[in-house]
Amino acid sequence: MDLLKNSGLEGVSRKIFNVISDKHGLPTYDGYLFAFEKYTGLKSKNYRVEILDYHLHFHTNKEIYEIDTYEGKISLLKMLVENRAYVDIVQLSDSDKWNEIYEDIPKCEFVPTMRDEIECCFKENFARTGIYIGSNESIEEKKNKLYKQFQIFIDRYEEGNVIDLAWEINEEVLYPIAVITMTKIFDLNTCCKEYCELEFYNEEENWKAVFIDDELKEEDDNAHVFYIKHFV
Numbered sequence: 001m002d003l004l005k006n007s008g009l010e011g012v013s014r015k016i017f018n019v020i021s022d023k024h025g026l027p028t029y030d031g032y033l034f035a036f037e038k039y040t041g042l043k044s045k046n047y048r049v050e051i052l053d054y055h056l057h058f059h060t061n062k063e064i065y066e067i068d069t070y071e072g073k074i075s076l077l078k079m080l081v082e083n084r085a086y087v088d089i090v091q092l093s094d095s096d097k098w099n100e101i102y103e104d105i106p107k108c109e110f111v112p113t114m115r116d117e118i119e120c121c122f123k124e125n126f127a128r129t130g131i132y133i134g135s136n137e138s139i140e141e142k143k144n145k146l147y148k149q150f151q152i153f154i155d156r157y158e159e160g161n162v163i164d165l166a167w168e169i170n171e172e173v174l175y176p177i178a179v180i181t182m183t184k185i186f187d188l189n190t191c192c193k194e195y196c197e198l199e200f201y202n203e204e205e206n207w208k209a210v211f212i213d214d215e216l217k218e219e220d221d222n223a224h225v226f227y228i229k230h231f232v
Helices: 002-024 029-040 070-082 086-092 095-101 107-123 139-155 162-169 174-186 188-200
Strands: 048-052 055-059 064-068 208-211 225-230
Touching: 002 029, 002 048, 002 070, 029 055, 029 064, 029 208, 029 225, 055 070, 070 086, 070 174, 070 188, 086 174, 095 162, 095 174, 095 188, 107 139, 107 174, 139 162, 139 174, 162 174, 174 188
Parallel strands: none
Antiparallel strands: 048 055, 055 064, 064 225, 208 225
């Protein structure tokens, strides 16, 4: 209550986000505001800010803008994978990008690692994953069904991109487990960086890069680059 009294709603949002940004190496809250105002020419009275995980939405009278960063996107992806948030991996990330990151991995390496991930899922009885168990379906039935689907996956492994294959067989569970498996083999941080390359430098995504300091170059690892686009 004292925090709200002393800072107001915007001040509370700023402090909360800055705690997150300091922990994960994101730009500060004011950095996002500065980047938005630089890009649009708008002032604070012309928009309101909404915090969404590790990025921000800016609402004007007619439009919504989204601003994200490499640091924010990487933090989100790592959270999804490390928490084994299957539903969120499906909903908050793009299967096409995971597909592009995938390179050939020998079956003898991928399948045992994926089997370990499935066993981990079973031990938790889907509790942390957010997977829905229907009223007419038991956990054991769900497990047996997934075992059978995993065997289909193994049998068809040589057909091509296994991330795409897992999506085709079972996008709810098998696909996010395949993504997690890939990040274990390739290195999670590397996969997240490649994902960002595909996200922010894809012309179809319509992101525009904004620098707070025009003297800084994008190749400078110490320079925060903000990516902005209309939210659809």
